[in-house]
Amino acid sequence: MKDITEIRAYLRDKFVGKAVTPSDMIKSCKAVLGSLPIVANSLTAASGKPVAIRYGDKLGSTDGKTIYLMQMPIPGASTDVDTFVLMLALAYGLIHHEVGHVNDSTFDDQDINESRQSPLIDHIFGIIEDVRQENVHIARYPGSKLYLDGLAAALQVTGHYSAVTAQEPPLAILTGYLLYRLYWEYRGDYTVENMLIQAEDAVRQTFPEGLVARLETVMPRMDDLESSADAMDLARDIADLLQDEADKAKEAASNPPPSGADDQQGGQGDSSQDDSTTGDPSQGDSPQGSSSQDDKSQDDSSGGGSGHGDGSDDDQAQRAQNLQAAIDADDTQKGYGDRSGDIASALKGLVNEVESDGSDGHVDLTGAHLNAEIKTTESNLPLVSPGYDMAEALSVTAQLRMRLVREMQAFTDGEISVGTRGRRLSGGHLSRVGVCDGRVFKTVDEEVEVNTAVCLLIDVSGSMKDQRIALASQALYATTRAMEGIAGVNVAAAAFPGFSVVKPFGVSSRLVQDRFHLDVHGSTPMAEGITHARRMLSATPERRRMLIVITDGDPDSRPATEVAILSAQAAGIEVYGLGIQTNAGEKLFPSWVTIKSIGELPFTMMGLLRERLFAKAA
Incomplete structure (x- = not known):
């Protein structure tokens, strides 16, 4: 999808359906909103775990036992359809995303938790684990793909998923590329295609040549992940790969080739084997429109604050420095990871907007009506004594x-008719044979x-x-x-x-x-x-x-x-x-x-x- 207008149209189509007039659209949205409590409680009940839905400041997260949510406001007359649709997309997406974590993610693994102390590994693991568990959740509940794809689309509209440019901090460029690439290629979420194109271009401008190709050697392991531990193993291996690339780039920058070697290599370039093939849409490795290495030299010259250049020794050193900065980034620097925080922030903003516009109350996501028995009687029914006649x-x-x-x-009952053809005789009409009347066969129309x-x-x-x-x-x-x-x-x-x-x-x-x-x-x-x-x-x-x-x-x-x-x-x-x-x-x-x-x-x-x-x- 190329722009926000197209994404908004996509979301409307998914949540509003065939409704045309604004009033019918709002009614369709209200119908979807009304089903949210049932969907949420059905999914958590099916998990077989003691999951509760509560309100609180931990909105949009789960520890495997509790999913933290908030009340959903009923939009008033002044709320526009697109705002309503965005709120629905985020709410449904959040439910499916967090239930996926409850069912398939590990929360108490000491080895995983210790590795997540590294901000880089934490970001990478969050992306990989999100993609892995969402794939498992979609396999279990195929209908959930609509809501999880809608989630990414809504995050783009709200600005929580934004275009990654070469002017972003190195950590944001690196993790943004991994986020969009893994969701596009291994989750089949094509709403992020345009974001991936821009992020890949930023990576090529910012980091050492050859990085994309190296990353592509380990990405296929996404297809074989079976657990959170597998996801962490891959995250650590990617972190090691990044450090190896940074070390090689720093070594190359501090030990430039002898004079004349540049001229000999000038027509080839280290990246001729690197990104020119991966950026070729015909190879199927990148979305259509990704920049190839042939385009990169023009982009490098326009690079901004990260020191992108023209392939000189200074440029190589800057690229190595950029990658090391991403590796050494701390918690305060912008980066992409587990999407729960982004979902929560976007949803809370929309809920506040709807409420400030004048909401008509709330739809509760918890309550006795959602857990009450539906197939058998219970003893808590207030009765009179003596009873009625x-x-x-x-x-x-x-x-x-x-x-x-x-x-x-x-x-x-089916209607019975008598005619001249059939397989069953009507005993009450056999006398007609004596007067040459052949209407003696009984036919029973289909019962209602x-x-x-x-x-x-x-x-x-x-x-x-x-x-x-x-x-x-x-x-x-x-x-x-x-x-x-x-x-x-x-x-x-x-x-x-x-x-x-x-x-x-x-x-x-x-x-x-x-x-x-x-x-x-x-x-x-x-x-x-x-x-x-x-x-x-x-x-x-x-x-x-x-x-x-x-x-x-x-x-x-x-x-x-x-x-x-x-x-x-x-x-x-x-x-x-x-x-x-x-x-x-x-x-x-x-x-x-x-x-x-x-x-x-x-x-x-x-x-x-x-x-x-x-x-x-x-």
């Missing part, structure tokens, strides 16, 4: 229940398959107290029982706050009837409740998934609830809102129904299910 609820809805089952059965998972999510916050929660609990049980009678429908029920499974998928409601005697408590964390229900639905095998949210009031955070709904829809879940004496969710949910009395609840829920199932199945 569920027999009364079933009797009230029995007729509607039976009609719904009959209608769905008739709708899903419902194949739907439905999660009923009920609000049990404090405002649902007294008769309201009693009737709502009865209606929830009656509706669940009714849906269980429909072939192809898999139903579950959940409640918030508390993020509890009332009835799991695949378990008969008769077996957990006592869990429907719900009691009220807490506020209305609807966003978290929807996320919990989404996790339940995502674990089901059904092709179609529906979520019906039953509530009597405003959520604690409308922006967060909007993000959760958009995220669920993006995951292929149909979301419906059912308000009890409230229109609060009318502009929040994509489909909203209001009932005036709690007694309407069971009939409205089953009517909604009937309408949606018929409409979709047809």
